[in-house]
Amino acid sequence: MASVMLTDCSSSTTAAALLLRSSRYRVRHSVLHSLRSMPLQFAPVKPILLRTTATINHASASPSIVTAAMAAETSAKIIDGKSIAKQIRDEITVEISRMKDTVGVVPGLAVILVGDRKDSTTYVRNKKKACESVGINSYEVHLPEDSTEQEVLKHISGFNDDPSVHGILVQLPLSSHMNEQNILNSVCIEKDVDGFHPLNIGRLAMRGREPLFVSCTPKGCIELLHRYGVDIKGRRAVVIGRSNIVGTPAALLLQREDATVSVVHSRTNNPEEITRQADIIIAAVGQANMVKGSWIKPGAVIIDVGINPVEDAKSAKGYRLVGDVCFEEACKIASAITPVPGGVGPMTIAMLLSNTLSSAKRMHNYK
Numbered sequence: 001m002a003s004v005m006l007t008d009c010s011s012s013t014t015a016a017a018l019l020l021r022s023s024r025y026r027v028r029h030s031v032l033h034s035l036r037s038m039p040l041q042f043a044p045v046k047p048i049l050l051r052t053t054a055t056i057n058h059a060s061a062s063p064s065i066v067t068a069a070m071a072a073e074t075s076a077k078i079i080d081g082k083s084i085a086k087q088i089r090d091e092i093t094v095e096i097s098r099m100k101d102t103v104g105v106v107p108g109l110a111v112i113l114v115g116d117r118k119d120s121t122t123y124v125r126n127k128k129k130a131c132e133s134v135g136i137n138s139y140e141v142h143l144p145e146d147s148t149e150q151e152v153l154k155h156i157s158g159f160n161d162d163p164s165v166h167g168i169l170v171q172l173p174l175s176s177h178m179n180e181q182n183i184l185n186s187v188c189i190e191k192d193v194d195g196f197h198p199l200n201i202g203r204l205a206m207r208g209r210e211p212l213f214v215s216c217t218p219k220g221c222i223e224l225l226h227r228y229g230v231d232i233k234g235r236r237a238v239v240i241g242r243s244n245i246v247g248t249p250a251a252l253l254l255q256r257e258d259a260t261v262s263v264v265h266s267r268t269n270n271p272e273e274i275t276r277q278a279d280i281i282i283a284a285v286g287q288a289n290m291v292k293g294s295w296i297k298p299g300a301v302i303i304d305v306g307i308n309p310v311e312d313a314k315s316a317k318g319y320r321l322v323g324d325v326c327f328e329e330a331c332k333i334a335s336a337i338t339p340v341p342g343g344v345g346p347m348t349i350a351m352l353l354s355n356t357l358s359s360a361k362r363m364h365n366y367k
């Protein structure tokens, strides 16, 4: 587990050094997930369109647009992932009940957890709770840290053959003695609700081919843009980070939406200059407050995937969570931004439920 970092927006470390550092730590795995979500202090207000280069289409924008009450100068709208995720869960609940009543099918999700990492245990518990709340049956296998790869593969094989299971996921990260590729490859693609199977990612990368599933975090990012009425077509988008789980699929999804996409990574020369050209930024690098105000084009829309713990003496826990983007600076320049926590994180689990429902529908040929 990553240690709590002492960092703030005014850090003088260069962008290139930060990107290099983050590529060593690896994006989502740097998250200190034992924290519980902190309540957001945002008051709902009427949406007001501010200067923006990425057009926000208010006719289709969610009525739940809120503005940060935390900083008087804040001009960016806050993209409220927590409330959109709730809205999605409500929609899924209705769909599941309709399916159960008409064809008697209840979607099932199998979760495999290896070891006792606090963050992973919390996520698996939250996934089970979320399943329960929408009416999905969940099945959990919790294996000890020293289990063999063969044991994990045996459980995946059992779930692959079980008709009551429509989705299978293996919580990441896995222990270092296991081969993650072998394990992810063994989930049958029809049940790969995490979208981590190479065939699903490969199809995502190809024009004219459709993946059966898109991984949950990048799908959640795009869903937020859609639900807030952000036009993507023809816009310049920059994805910061190129992980298999978030950065790469997020860039592919934006490209499928007809954005012109650049990927900024640890070997990119002058990442600030490239990022400053973006109408839409997706930051998924796992480095607290790396993207400063000076990286952002006025009016850009920012989706911040990072969840990084930073020291905070004022918090009872001694730390708080921040994103990859320096929120205090960005919210004065961007037209809309996701907060951390309460932005992309809750969407990851909502998209998992959505993928599980789609899988059950597809298997039972239910529209």
Ligand SMILES: Nc1nc2c(c(=O)[nH]1)N[C@@H](CN(C=O)c1ccc(C(=O)N[C@@H](CCC(=O)O)C(=O)O)cc1)CN2
Pocket: 028, 029, 032, 033, 034, 035, 036, 037, 038, 123, 169, 170, 171, 172, 173, 194, 216, 217, 307, 321, 340, 341, 342, 343, 344, 345, 346, 347, 348, 349
């Ligand atoms: N098999 C998978 N493993 C992992 C995935 C994944 O999609 N599939 N993603 C991450 C962890 N993750 C879900 O598994 C996840 C991360 C964050 C959140 C979330 O809601 N975060 C909250 C803050 C949580 C906190 O207080 O600690 C937020 O951002 O508001 C949900 C799910 C790696 N592993």
